[in-house]
Amino acid sequence: MSIRIGILGYGNLGRGVECAVKQNPDMELAAVFTRRNPADVHIMTETAKVYHVDEAVKMKDEIDVLILCGGSATDLPKQTPEFAQYFNVVDSFDTHAKIPEHFADVDAAAKKSGKIGLISVGWDPGMFSLNRLYANAILPEGTDYTFWGKGVSQGHSDAVRRIEGVVDARQYTIPVEKALTAVRNGENPTLTTGEKHTREVFVVAEEGADREKIEKEIKTMPNYFDEYETTVHFISEEQMKAEHAGLPHGGFVIRTGKTGWEKEHSHVIEYSLKLDSNPEFTSSVIVAYARAAYRLNREGQSGCRTVFDIAPAYLTVKSPEELRKHML
Numbered sequence: 001m002s003i004r005i006g007i008l009g010y011g012n013l014g015r016g017v018e019c020a021v022k023q024n025p026d027m028e029l030a031a032v033f034t035r036r037n038p039a040d041v042h043i044m045t046e047t048a049k050v051y052h053v054d055e056a057v058k059m060k061d062e063i064d065v066l067i068l069c070g071g072s073a074t075d076l077p078k079q080t081p082e083f084a085q086y087f088n089v090v091d092s093f094d095t096h097a098k099i100p101e102h103f104a105d106v107d108a109a110a111k112k113s114g115k116i117g118l119i120s121v122g123w124d125p126g127m128f129s130l131n132r133l134y135a136n137a138i139l140p141e142g143t144d145y146t147f148w149g150k151g152v153s154q155g156h157s158d159a160v161r162r163i164e165g166v167v168d169a170r171q172y173t174i175p176v177e178k179a180l181t182a183v184r185n186g187e188n189p190t191l192t193t194g195e196k197h198t199r200e201v202f203v204v205a206e207e208g209a210d211r212e213k214i215e216k217e218i219k220t221m222p223n224y225f226d227e228y229e230t231t232v233h234f235i236s237e238e239q240m241k242a243e244h245a246g247l248p249h250g251g252f253v254i255r256t257g258k259t260g261w262e263k264e265h266s267h268v269i270e271y272s273l274k275l276d277s278n279p280e281f282t283s284s285v286i287v288a289y290a291r292a293a294y295r296l297n298r299e300g301q302s303g304c305r306t307v308f309d310i311a312p313a314y315l316t317v318k319s320p321e322e323l324r325k326h327m328l
């Protein structure tokens with residue numbers, strides 16, 4: 001029996017999840033839900049339909065896992081706890097400073113409904129989080145670094161699109177070369193947030209919008225821009241389409257550490273990603289974790305989880321015996 005997947009919110013991530021479900025033979029897309037008029041939302045899967053989000057709860061017995069593809073800035077804080085009352089849910093919530101609060105909200109709802117709520121799944125938070133954990137557990141004496149880009153942060157782009165007067169936006173995260181070089185040279189530098197990355201934003205504003213106000217709201221936005229040197233450009237819709245259509249990204253997590261007694265030895269752990277499509281890669285991670293959420297709930301588990309709580313074997317269609325035989 002296939003795992004029946006629902007998508008709530010059809011943007012970059014929603015389209016990515018639709019692609020990822022197609023690549024997983026044990027899954028099928030059951031439905032897509034949107035806050036817009038369903039007639040205006042066109043999906044690729046012929047065997048699924050688009051419904052208004054108000055129809056979702058009626059279909060709770062036809063969906064095994066609902067994947068929430070809304071924005072972290074304003075959608076997921078509300079939607080994930082709301083729908084964890086009825087479904088096993090997975091989201092990509094990435095406002096790092098607010099993850100504990102989001103976890104508590106989802107945990108309360110999921111424990112009450114007997115469902116699994118898997119939050120902050122993707123690459124950062126997600127795969128990068130896992131690699132930071134492994135590296136710190138293995139090399140307790142060491143230094144961590146995370147660098148992203150140059151690439152398009154979907155979370156930051158979404159947060160800018162939510163500003164009044166903004167029609168569209170792309171945010172590029174740019175690593176500071178000097179900092180990168182010092183880390184790669186093993187200098188173990190102490191770096192502030194602003195010394196590691198700068199941010200560059202391209203905005204399409206509504207006719208007559210207050211551009212000065214928009215720029216100020218971007219640059220002072222807590223948890224997204226206020227700790228960075230940020231440059232804002234206002235461009236036309238045509239320019240946005242022509243010059244910023246892609247959503248590439250990537251980065252790496254690096255930990256340098258030491259072991260030994262009389263003689264000291266140095267070690268470097270590095271995990272890196274080079275992504276043609278940030279949303280499609282993120283969605284591929286999310287769909288693997290949707291499999292885990294389904295399995296955990298069938299075992300009778302409920303409540304909120306993050307990637308830290310999921311044993312790797314829950315992510316794959318391969319049996320534990322196959323894993324031991326072919327992947328160990």
Ligand SMILES: NC(=O)C1=CN([C@@H]2O[C@H](COP(=O)(O)OP(=O)(O)OC[C@H]3O[C@@H](n4cnc5c(N)ncnc54)[C@H](OP(=O)(O)O)[C@@H]3O)[C@@H](O)[C@H]2O)C=CC1
Nearest residue numbers: 009010011012013034035071072092122123124154155158
């Ligand atoms: N953890 C991680 O590693 C990562 C996390 N993310 C997270 O994913 C979130 C979603 O990113 P992304 O999919 O790029 O955001 P989008 O802006 O593409 O979509 C967000 C929501 O906006 C609505 N929407 C989409 N297109 C339109 C449109 N044309 N007109 C009106 N509404 C629209 C959709 O909801 P509806 O259909 O209901 O209208 C959609 O769910 C980000 O905020 C980020 O936090 C992203 C990448 C990595």
Ligand SMILES: N[C@@H](C[C@H]1CC(C(=O)O)=NO1)C(=O)O
Nearest residue numbers: 094124125148153154155173
């Ligand atoms: N959550 C990020 C994924 C990575 C990229 C990023 C950044 O560029 O600031 N931080 O984390 C996204 O929305 O793309």
